[in-house]
Amino acid sequence: MLKFLSKVRIEFNALDTRTAACMEFLAQCNARKAKESNPACQLTVKRRTDDHPPQITVTFVNGVEEVFDATTTSAQNLRTMILEKGQLLETEQMFRDAGEKWPVLIPEDEIHLRAPGTKIGLEFDVSRKGEFPQCCDMYHFRFSMGFYKCLE
Numbered sequence: 001m002l003k004f005l006s007k008v009r010i011e012f013n014a015l016d017t018r019t020a021a022c023m024e025f026l027a028q029c030n031a032r033k034a035k036e037s038n039p040a041c042q043l044t045v046k047r048r049t050d051d052h053p054p055q056i057t058v059t060f061v062n063g064v065e066e067v068f069d070a071t072t073t074s075a076q077n078l079r080t081m082i083l084e085k086g087q088l089l090e091t092e093q094m095f096r097d098a099g100e101k102w103p104v105l106i107p108e109d110e111i112h113l114r115a116p117g118t119k120i121g122l123e124f125d126v127s128r129k130g131e132f133p134q135c136c137d138m139y140h141f142r143f144s145m146g147f148y149k150c151l152e
Contacts, residue, residue: 001079002029003037004086006061011046012054012070022054024075058082062089 002008008029012022028034029043054070056078068078095102 001037001082001086002034002041004060004082004089005038005041005058006063007042007044007057007059009044009046009057010054010070011048011052011057013048013050013052016051016054018071019054021070021073021075021078022056025056025070025078028075028079060085060089 010022010026010029012019026043026045029041035041056068056070056073057065058068059065070078092102095104
């Protein structure tokens with residue numbers, strides 16, 4: 001998780017009952033595996049004495065900073081969001097390294113084209129008859145969207 005981040009700042013009041021997400025996220029950041037993934041990531045903890053809600057600020061390796069309210073976001077959800085955004089950053093970098101423009105824009109008409117080499121299946125509704133067609137037996141069918149599709 002830390003491999004996508006350059007800075008993590010965790011702010012909370014130790015006497016506040018809403019600090020569970022901060023404490024859990026801090027434990028995840030201090031884990032050996034997380035630290036080994038990015039030793040250069042700066043982890044800062046600020047203990048507050050006011051009523052400010054707990055918050056977690058992360059700075060991604062590309063410089064984008066995001067602030068999360070730790071009272072409404074669990075540590076697991078925060079970790080998932082960081083990993084998803086990190087995968088997007090990796091994909092973006094992969095395209096840029098290959099000399100491609102980012103973001104990749106796919107024309108609307110190409111999105112709906114059938115991929116080459118795919119089989120066009122025979123669809124039928126078994127609720128009408130309850131029987132499979134003569135072309136093959138029931139083991140050659142896959143159920144999809146209320147219909148069985150012939151896989152031959």
